[in-house]
Amino acid sequence: MPPQNTRHVLVVEDEPPTQRALQRLLRDCTTTITPSVEGAIDLLKEGIAFDVVITDYDLAGVQTGKDLINWIRANRPDMLSKTILFSGNDDAAEIHPHFVMKPAMAELRIALIQLAD
Secondary structure, three states, X not given: OOOOOOOEEEEEOOOHHHHHHHHHHOOOOEEEEEOOHHHHHHHHHOOOOOOEEEEXXXXXXXXXXXXXXXXXXXXXXXXXHHEEEEEOOHHXXXXXXXXXXXXXXXXXXXXXXXXXX
């Protein structure tokens, strides 16, 4: 269990191996993982205070990480600068300025630290 007063990170990722890798990477953070954009939107609507949102671009289902970023832009603009788009699809880099190419876990960790501070 992470110590109190740690960063609270929302992870939107549908692949179990990547979920596990992110949990290991974020072991000193409180993490909430959901496999869908819909689940992430429900959590953000609840007003949970996330320090950072990490979303995959290609997700199972109808909505993508781009849809989540567009929702955040329209409904939670305070979180837009604290959102990281994490994808193996380099075309996704044009969608959001905080983009990290999979599987670059070290770069993701650096981006997380920069955005959460």
